[in-house]
Amino acid sequence: MLFDCRGHEVTALNQNAVDHFDNTVSLFLAHSKKTPEALVRSLDTDPQMIIALVTKGFFYKMLAKVTMDPIALEALFKAKLSIRERGANHRERELLQALDDWCYGDLDKAISRLDSLLDVYPLDALTVKLNHACQFLRGQNHSMRASTTKILPAWNESIRDYGFILGCHSFGLEETGSYSESEKTGKYGVELAPNDAWGTHAVGHVLEMSNRPSEGLKWLSQYQNEWEQCNNFSYHMHWHKALFHLELGQKDEVLNLYDQFIRKDHTDDFRDISNGVSLLYRLELEGVDVGNRWEEMAVLSANHVNDHSLAFADAHYLLAILSSGNHNAADAFIETMQQKSLGEGTSQQIFRDFGMPLAQAIRACKVGDDNTCVDLMLPFFDDLQQIGGSHAQRDVFHRLLIDAAIRSGRNSTAKKLLNSRLQARPENVWALNRMKKISTSENITSDEQTEISA
Numbered sequence: 129m130l131f132d133c134r135g136h137e138v139t140a141l142n143q144n145a146v147d148h149f150d151n152t153v154s155l156f157l158a159h160s161k162k163t164p165e166a167l168v169r170s171l172d173t174d175p176q177m178i179i180a181l182v183t184k185g186f187f188y189k190m191l192a193k194v195t196m197d198p199i200a201l202e203a204l205f206k207a208k209l210s211i212r213e214r215g216a217n218h219r220e221r222e223l224l225q226a227l228d229d230w231c232y233g234d235l236d237k238a239i240s241r242l243d244s245l246l247d248v249y250p251l252d253a254l255t256v257k258l259n260h261a262c263q264f265l266r267g268q269n270h271s272m273r274a275s276t277t278k279i280l281p282a283w284n285e286s287i288r289d290y291g292f293i294l295g296c297h298s299f300g301l302e303e304t305g306s307y308s309e310s311e312k313t314g315k316y317g318v319e320l321a322p323n324d325a326w327g328t329h330a331v332g333h334v335l336e337m338s339n340r341p342s343e344g345l346k347w348l349s350q351y352q353n354e355w356e357q358c359n360n361f362s363y364h365m366h367w368h369k370a371l372f373h374l375e376l377g378q379k380d381e382v383l384n385l386y387d388q389f390i391r392k393d394h395t396d397d398f399r400d401i402s403n404g405v406s407l408l409y410r411l412e413l414e415g416v417d418v419g420n421r422w423e424e425m426a427v428l429s430a431n432h433v434n435d436h437s438l439a440f441a442d443a444h445y446l447l448a449i450l451s452s453g454n455h456n457a458a459d460a461f462i463e464t465m466q467q468k469s470l471g472e473g474t475s476q477q478i479f480r481d482f483g484m485p486l487a488q489a490i491r492a493c494k495v496g497d498d499n500t501c502v503d504l505m506l507p508f509f510d511d512l513q514q515i516g517g518s519h520a521q522r523d524v525f526h527r528l529l530i531d532a533a534i535r536s537g538r539n540s541t542a543k544k545l546l547n548s549r550l551q552a553r554p555e556n557v558w559a560l561n562r563m564k565k566i567s568t569s570e571n572i573t574s575d576e577q578t579e580i581s582a
């Protein structure tokens with residue numbers, strides 16, 4: 129009988145395979161660029177290792193590309209064959225079934241299964257991170273927090289990778305508004321695991337939400353040598369730096385980060401495209417000429433016309449295509465989104481309830497129909513987290529709606545949205561500037577009416 133570094137039984141040929149997989153999990157927690165190599169080493173050592181095959185399937189599903197689904201399915205089928213030949217323990221069977229749920233369209237069921245596993249195996253770091261990642265894709269911020277809250281009593285500093293678990297907990301705390309507790313937890317976690325990019329990033333979110341951009345830049349820079357060893361998550365960390373510079377009005381530095389780091393490698397991962405798209409749109413809202421940068425984003429986004437795995441990703445793809453001025457391509461993209469919304473499954477439901485109305489709102493905004501944009505977005509605005517992503521990532525759509533309301537003269541709606549924003553982000557410079565813009569506009573209108581009466 130073989131066991132991993134936290135005492136869980138593992139079905140494998142030998143301890144060497146198990147040790148390689150332990151290393152894979154630690155690297156996965158760190159968002160390390162070496163994670164795929166470590167997983168390959170695990171499977172080279174034992175090609176039928178069930179938990180490694182299942183993990184491979186999850187990794188490919190997380191890419192949210194239709195072309196990657198066959199690879200995830202192949203891993204799933206190989207794991208099922210391995211179980212027939214070798215058998216498997218309860219944890220391995222449940223992880224396999226969770227992957228099966230997701231591969232066949234029911235991400236919510238997969239999340240429920242993963243979360244239930246943590247009731248039995250609270251020290252299962254792999255399941256903690258998989259569950260956390262899937263909940264994040266679904267925008268389940270309170271579930272993220274609840275999942276890590278219930279397992280933390282089983283963990284302590286003597287257990288491998290404890291700092292990374294604290295990083296996950298910190299992010300859940302931040303996304304549910306417990307900023308002080310999140311900052312404390314995240315900093316403690318990073319102290320234990322300085323290479324925990326997710327924990328470093330969680331504290332960065334706190335500093336962004338609480339309008340502390342100078343502190344945010346200092347914090348991220350302090351650990352930059354660590355998080356630059358990450359996979360494409362390093363681009364996202366530079367994106368966070370760019371948000372702090374934008375808040376400080378340092379727009380040239382934002383463009384420099386965009387060109388030198390965020391879009392340096394011209395990748396087409398949905399997370400990387402989302403970084404670029406949301407940053408360019410923020411800059412344009414502030415009157416910055418972004419040149420021809422939209423072209424790259426639009427071409428890459430149009431290539432995802434048949435993916436439609438995540439409404440969050442599709443909203444960014446569509447925003448890029450429309451911002452490049454290609455309305456025909458945008459309409460074709462929306463049409464294929466509509467087809468995706470048909471049928472049963474988690475993603476279909478999200479597309480029907482949120483993805484499609486958000487897409488139509490973005491289109492209305494970009495063709496100058498701001499009233500329609502506001503009408504489409506307001507009914508689901510309070511539940512926008514259902515598309516996935518973080519508060520900071522979805523903020524681009526908040527800004528889109530608020531500016532559409534201002535441009536269409538719906539000042540009372542804009543004020544309500546801005547006041548709600550200021551409650552969540554006290555002293556937010558962008559919101560205060562928009563409030564000032566509305567006040568100036570209303571004062572001018574009032575003065576004009578006075579002159580007419582006179």
